[in-house]
Amino acid sequence: MMQKTHELGGRATLDELSAFIAVVETHSFTGAAKVVGRDATIISRRIGQLEERLGVRLLSRTTRRVVLTEAGSLFYQRARALLDELDSASLEASNFAASPQGLLRVSLPVTFGRRWVAPLLPAFIAQHPKIRVDARFADRYVDVVAEGFDVAIRVGTLRDSSLVAKRIADFRNLLYAAPSYIALRGEPQTPEALLDHACLGFSSHSSWPDWVLTKDGQHKTVRPTGPLVSDNSESLLQAAIEGAGIILTPDWLAGSAVLNGELVQILPQWQGSEKGGIYAVMPPGRLVPTKTRVFVDEITRAIQAGWDQ
Numbered sequence: 001m002m003q004k005t006h007e008l009g010g011r012a013t014l015d016e017l018s019a020f021i022a023v024v025e026t027h028s029f030t031g032a033a034k035v036v037g038r039d040a041t042i043i044s045r046r047i048g049q050l051e052e053r054l055g056v057r058l059l060s061r062t063t064r065r066v067v068l069t070e071a072g073s074l075f076y077q078r079a080r081a082l083l084d085e086l087d088s089a090s091l092e093a094s095n096f097a098a099s100p101q102g103l104l105r106v107s108l109p110v111t112f113g114r115r116w117v118a119p120l121l122p123a124f125i126a127q128h129p130k131i132r133v134d135a136r137f138a139d140r141y142v143d144v145v146a147e148g149f150d151v152a153i154r155v156g157t158l159r160d161s162s163l164v165a166k167r168i169a170d171f172r173n174l175l176y177a178a179p180s181y182i183a184l185r186g187e188p189q190t191p192e193a194l195l196d197h198a199c200l201g202f203s204s205h206s207s208w209p210d211w212v213l214t215k216d217g218q219h220k221t222v223r224p225t226g227p228l229v230s231d232n233s234e235s236l237l238q239a240a241i242e243g244a245g246i247i248l249t250p251d252w253l254a255g256s257a258v259l260n261g262e263l264v265q266i267l268p269q270w271q272g273s274e275k276g277g278i279y280a281v282m283p284p285g286r287l288v289p290t291k292t293r294v295f296v297d298e299i300t301r302a303i304q305a306g307w308d309q
Contacts, residue, residue, distance in 0.1 A: 014086075017079050019046040020058065023066055024076050100291045101130035107142045107152035108135055111233050111253065112278070117153060120302050124295065131291050139204075145283050150292045153299075155250075156276040164282040168300045169307050171250045173272025175213075176263040180243035187266050188246075191220040194267075198245035199224030204231045205274075211248050212273040219273060248272055252307070278303065 022032035023043065033040040051058050058072035068076060108117050114137065125133055136142075136149075144152050144163060158165055177187070181198075188194050191213050201208060201224065213220045226245045230236050233253055240247040241262045247254070257263040280296045282288060288296075 013050075016046045016050040016053070017083060019043045020050055021076065021079055021083060023047060023059065024068060024072075027066055029066070099130065100128045100294045102289075102291055103132050103134060104151075104291045104295055105134045105149045106136070106295070107144070107147075107149045108137050109153065109155050110137045110139045112155050113137050113153065116252065116303055116306065117299060120299055124298055127298075128291075128294065131295075133295075144281060150282065150289065151296060152281050154279045154281055157274070158277065158279050158281070161281070162284045164284060164288065166280045166282075166296055166300070168278040168280055168296075169252075169303055170275065170277050171252045173248055173274060173276075174251050174254070174268075175246060175248050175266045175270065176240060176254050176258070177246045177266050178241055178243045178263055179261070181240075181245065182264065182266070184243070189267075191222050191267065191270060194222050194224050194246065197224075197226075199226040200236045200239055200245045200247045201226065201229040202231070202233055202236055202247075202249065203229050204233075205248075207272075207274065213267075213270040214273040215270045220270070250276075252278070 019032060019036055019038075019042075022035040023029055026032050026035060029040045029043050029047075032043045036043060047059060054075070056071045057069050058075055060067045060069055106117075108114075113135070118135070121133060121135065125131060142149060142152055153168075155171075175194075185197060188197055191211075194211070199211075203209075210221050210223050213222070224246075228236065228239055228244060233249060236247055237249060237253055237257065239245065240249075241257055246266065247263075254263055258265065280300070282292060282296075
């Protein structure tokens with residue numbers, strides 16, 4: 001037999017309780033029908049089902065009025081309190097959803113997170129004092145659902161997924177060198193000329209040990225050599241700033257050094273073939289919690305504003 005919907009503890013259903021309370025408080029099946037929005041015959045049937053389910057008569061019916069039995073009076077007090085508590089719980093949940101609050105667990109890639117998201121967190125928590133942020137920095141692919149994260153920031157190409165994703169910004173991998181390096185070694189004019197230069201390799205890049213460059217649909221693959229290879233992009237950036245060699249790195253990482261004159265872009269017509277995006281990914285579901293939505297919206301605005309500088 002199919003289980004009835006909204007059943008409480010295998011006994012009264014919410015529909016039956018609502019019908020019963022409406023009859024008691026309006027003193028009639030007709031009045032209850034108007035309150036519940038159902039026909040009076042449906043209200044009567046629900047009351048009959050409830051009494052049969054409980055095995056006791058709750059109402060005494062006459063042609064003129066409906067009167068509570070002793071058992072009905074006791075049941076009404078408990079049922080009224082139960083529905084009042086459900087109403088309070090619903091209101092509390094609605095208020096919680098409407099106001100950004102609670103614990104927000106965020107997964108961030110180490111370098112991007114430190115450079116672009118961490119500086120935004122103090123202003124965010126000051127603006128939303130009811131939100132507590134638990135920010136975890138890790139250069140690994142976290143399972144947002146299994147590990148209980150509300151949102152994860154991902155850099156690169158987004159895998160096919162059932163997760164909810166919002167694209168925050170785009171980025172490019174470009175070639176940079178310090179003015180001091182260019183003054184000493186000159187500036188390469190073609191991708192092939194990179195073979196005669198000191199290049200700094202990011203070993204975690206998908207194409208390493210090659211650099212795959214593209215320009216207007218053309219592709220060139222070079223295998224650079226140089227004094228330093230690392231799986232840490234920040235250490236390579238610092239080495240490039242200090243004149244150790246040429247680096248192929250995302251524009252979001254090198255941008256401030258370019259603005260400060262510490263790096264200049266070389267071979268500006270060419271860029272790394274792997275284009276990517278910055279994404280906020282969230283667990284699947286139609287409703288995104290308010291705390292998550294305001295976080296994603298605010299860091300999106302701040303990051304895009306920084307991109308444009």
